[in-house]
Structures are given as structure tokens and as C-alpha cells.
Amino acid sequence: GQHFLKTNTLVSLSEQNLVDCSDKNFGCSGGYPSNAFNYIEVNKGIDTEESYPYEAKDGTCRYNPENKGATDEGYMSIPKGDEGKLQSAVATKGPISVAIDASADSFRFYKQGVYSEKNCSTTKLDHAVLAVGYGTTKSGEDYWLIKNSWGKSWGMDGYMMMARNKNNMCGIATQATYPIV
Structure with a gap:
């Protein structure tokens, strides 16, 4: 949503990237959106859904910056x-x-x-x-x-x-x- 408002490009982002890589969260056992936004900021991006599809299970982090779909600069509560x-x-x-x-x-x-x-x-x-x-x-x-x-x-x-x-x-x-x- 916010990425689209800024770039006018709609990109489906990878939930699996967050499940596998957002180390302050708990994979398929849950976590917090604020920690996900922090991960994306520190990591300098999140992959697209197409390049890193959802698997509904915890896995090894396979983030590839070449497949980055969006970035953020933190979050607002x-x-x-x-x-x-x-x-x-x-x-x-x-x-x-x-x-x-x-x-x-x-x-x-x-x-x-x-x-x-x-x-x-x-x-x-x-x-x-x-x-x-x-x-x-x-x-x-x-x-x-x-x-x-x-x-x-x-x-x-x-x-x-x-x-x-x-x-x-x-x-x-x-x-x-x-x-x-």
C-alpha cells in the first residue's frame, strides 16, 4: 500500500522472506509487524513474492537483494x-x-x-x-x-x-x- 502510493507500482512482497529472515520474530510461530518493518529497514529490502514464494513453514533465509521488491525507513505506530x-x-x-x-x-x-x-x-x-x-x-x-x-x-x-x-x-x-x- 504505502510502497504503491510512493512509486505507483504494485508489488506483491514475500511473507516467506519475513518468516525465514526476520530474526526478532518467530517464523511460523508469529511475530510483530514492527519487527518485520525493522528487519526490512536494516536489511535494506524485502524480496518479491514471485522470487520468494510462501511455503507455510520455517526455512533458511534466502533473501536476494537482486529480487528486492521494496524498502522502508522504519515505521509509525x-x-x-x-x-x-x-x-x-x-x-x-x-x-x-x-x-x-x-x-x-x-x-x-x-x-x-x-x-x-x-x-x-x-x-x-x-x-x-x-x-x-x-x-x-x-x-x-x-x-x-x-x-x-x-x-x-x-x-x-x-x-x-x-x-x-x-x-x-x-x-x-x-x-x-x-x-x-
């Missing part, structure tokens, strides 16, 4: 829990990396509609997704449009509408960051 600031960032900066609580079965088996889970934590965050948009349904429910990394068979072609302005649902605004490009 949205104030913790501030859905208004997150909404503004999505509108002006593009997709925002957010950490959420995705531990409920209702999340894993989500198919459609505005997701609201009363047992979601705003602090026990275990999954990173992208907040790519927001809106309000015809019935008046505010939602975030999030893109998951689990493929098109999950949710609504890989996306979810998560309740917005409902006490920071699943921690969506607890740890929101975006790269400075």
Missing part, C-alpha cells in the same frame, strides 16, 4: 486503542498492519457478515492482518475491512468485516503500524 486515528491512517496512508486476537473458533471459521466476538481480547494479540478499509453496512453496523493471510478460501475471499467502534474489537487498534517508505 498508531496511538494504542485509537480507532479514530486508525481510520484516518487507513484513509490517508493505505493498508495498516494490525495485530489482533484471532484465537476464537469463530474467527477461524468466519465466512461473512460483521464479525463481533465478545470473548476477544484487546491485549492478547496473536495474529497479524491488514486493515485495508472501513465502512458501514446498510443496517448501520460500522466495520473494518481486514485482509487475512490464510488464502481466498477463508472468510469473504480472504477478507473479513470486523466490528468497528466497538471497544477496539479483538485489539484491532492496539498495535497498528505502517512502514515509512
Whole structure:
């Protein structure tokens, strides 16, 4: 998102590059978007998805600077829990990396509609997704449009509408960051 806004070129970046190489994170066991942005800054780049495809398992780092798809100069954090600031960032900066609580079965088996889970934590965050948009349904429910990394068979072609302005649902605004490009 931010790379496209700067270069007007849409490049799919390698998640596997981060899984294998971002040593402050935990491979397939998870990690933090801020650590991923730090890795990209220190490493001076991240490979394209085409050159370093996703394998869904931990592997040896194979980063090749010749296949670099993007760089960053650090990251910005949205104030913790501030859905208004997150909404503004999505509108002006593009997709925002957010950490959420995705531990409920209702999340894993989500198919459609505005997701609201009363047992979601705003602090026990275990999954990173992208907040790519927001809106309000015809019935008046505010939602975030999030893109998951689990493929098109999950949710609504890989996306979810998560309740917005409902006490920071699943921690969506607890740890929101975006790269400075």
C-alpha cells in the first residue's frame, strides 16, 4: 500500500522472506509487524513474492537483494486503542498492519457478515492482518475491512468485516503500524 502510493507500482512482497529472515520474530510461530518493518529497514529490502514464494513453514533465509521488491525507513505506530486515528491512517496512508486476537473458533471459521466476538481480547494479540478499509453496512453496523493471510478460501475471499467502534474489537487498534517508505 504505502510502497504503491510512493512509486505507483504494485508489488506483491514475500511473507516467506519475513518468516525465514526476520530474526526478532518467530517464523511460523508469529511475530510483530514492527519487527518485520525493522528487519526490512536494516536489511535494506524485502524480496518479491514471485522470487520468494510462501511455503507455510520455517526455512533458511534466502533473501536476494537482486529480487528486492521494496524498502522502508522504519515505521509509525498508531496511538494504542485509537480507532479514530486508525481510520484516518487507513484513509490517508493505505493498508495498516494490525495485530489482533484471532484465537476464537469463530474467527477461524468466519465466512461473512460483521464479525463481533465478545470473548476477544484487546491485549492478547496473536495474529497479524491488514486493515485495508472501513465502512458501514446498510443496517448501520460500522466495520473494518481486514485482509487475512490464510488464502481466498477463508472468510469473504480472504477478507473479513470486523466490528468497528466497538471497544477496539479483538485489539484491532492496539498495535497498528505502517512502514515509512
